[in-house]
Amino acid sequence: MALGEFELIRRFFDRPTAHAGVVHGVGDDCAVLAPSPGHQWLVSTDMLVEGRHFLSTVDPEALGHKALAVNLSDLAACGATPRAVFLALALPRADAAWLEAFARGLFQLADAHGVALAGGDTTAGPLNLCITAMGEAPAGQALLRSGAQPGDTLxxxxxxGDARLALEAFRGTVALTGEAFAATRLRMERPTPRVALGQALRGLATSAVDVSDGLLGDLAHVLAASDVGAELQADALPRGAHLAAQPLDLQRLCTLTGGDDYELVxxxxxxxxxxxxxxxxxxxTPVTRIGRITAEPGLSCVDAQGQPVPAPGASFDHFRNP
Amino acid sequence: MALGEFELIRRFFDRPTAHAGVVHGVGDDCAVLAPSPGHQWLVSTDMLVEGRHFLSTVDPEALGHKALAVNLSDLAACGATPRAVFLALALPRADAAWLEAFARGLFQLADAHGVALAGGDTTAGPLNLCITAMGEAPAGQALLRSGAQPGDTLxxxxxxGDARLALEAFRGTVALTGEAFAATRLRMERPTPRVALGQALRGLATSAVDVSDGLLGDLAHVLAASDVGAELQADALPRGAHLAAQPLDLQRLCTLTGGDDYELVxxxxxxxxxxxxxxxxxxxTPVTRIGRITAEPGLSCVDAQGQPVPAPGASFDHFRNP
Known part of the structure; x- marks a missing residue:
């Protein structure tokens, strides 16, 4: 089915619903947003590419959910109240069924958080989704990576680890029961951004980050930005029943280095x-205490007996892990 | 040359210069932006794809300029003062020479407008650039497409038309002298966003749009949003000396339907x-009066004698003109 660019936007993405903070959405050169007095804007951009962030066979509704979820997760990590998102889409073809499912997944999550799709762009090209998300927090209350102090709890x-366990099952390196595969795949394909927790932690948490590339890698960003170290209790890391049924090495690989969980640390x-x-x-939102911040730089990982746990590998880097 | 994702960002895109409105730029889950009291935010997103918006042989410095220019042009069309941009890049490979030239072109234009590169994302994938630009205007003063009134001047x-003339020369349908090709190609590859004019028109212009897809097509958006018509003086359209030396039919094609000029209407x-x-x-900024807004819907195009000029074709649509 051939659709023109403007018809495509009108049909699937222009929903003139009123949203807090959005004066004027889709349909002009720019969207017009009204900041709340005394608030700052928190802004994050993520680009998802077919074959790298998702498979060509992905359910488009799940993809619509996930593309937005990863951005809301960045807002959550900063303690922001989500307000508006902008969606740029490169599509190999204008496929109405695909777009309808994608928009359904995206809007279900957007509506759950009261977020407007306030603008965007569409073009032909290899499948690529770029979402920019904007939220608000009272001035000075955004959670940053740089505030961790020695003695803080983690x-x-x-x-x-569930998303990584599902990925390993997709790769064929792990055999899961149908139930375990379905449950962990849901975690991988439909992550839950911890938006309410992020807001609840304003004025309380000293730093925060979301786990997108793996706990060790994402935590390392916090330690570097805060100029501190950490002692991590590897066996205290919370994991679901399906992962807990796997060998300990695999559990540690998934909990320590698995990406795509979108939990807040x-x-x-x-x-x-x-x-x-x-x-x-x-x-x-359940939370678990998993360690403490140290003045000495570096990240040490210990087991329940306080013995060092060897790190199972680095986190994901888009140019080093092709 | 192999570069990691975080090294790539640090080396080419993390420039911690102070900019108005930017509290915290590259390096956290979100950028933190401080709106000016009493102002609204204007936000626009554009995605550029290799083979569609630019050729694989494009000079990366020119590409860095143009990718930002098209976004600043959207801000200009709304009368915004540019503040911050976010850059998401999908790259087939991390090529240091390419990235350095691209960043140079982008930052030259960003610095000229006092705009911060406040965040972004990088990933491997078919070459794709997505820029989201944010600017400010006093509340209620953003220029929209919907305010044109019958009797207004246009x-x-x-x-x-210069960008289109250069494109036709690239396509081989027009032969230009070396000087004419160089000059018009510069217009196509290094457009000038009319940022200062947009701001100067706040509180004065009743509507505005930038010419990205072609005058007829972009003006049609204004007419539809404002529920008015227009009479356009085809021969009054300003054109450069190189285009004015071409046959009248080609002049009309380029001025009426040529995209990529990024002038403000x-x-x-x-x-x-x-x-x-x-x-x-x-x-x-030079401006020319080119017509008037009418109560009757529709766009009529007349020559210097008031006779109808046949429209030379529709403007560009990414899914209809592959």
């Missing part, structure tokens, strides 16, 4: 455990 | 000629 939301003052648990309860 | 900045109240000329002088 936490993670939800569970780690954050630090908080040593005396803030009760406040962290209250924020978690308020945002209906 | 204007355009600079000259039209705008409307102003009938008694506003002096104010428009003053704004043009203030922003050091």
């Amino acid at each position: 936490w993670v939301s939800g569970t780690l 954050f630090t908080a003052p040593a005396d803030g455990d009760d406040a962290v648990r209250a924020a978690a309860a308020r945002s209906d | 204007w355009v900045s600079g000259t039209l 705008f409307t102003a109240p009938a008694d506003g000629d002096d104010a428009v000329r003053a704004a043009a002088a203030r922003s050091d």
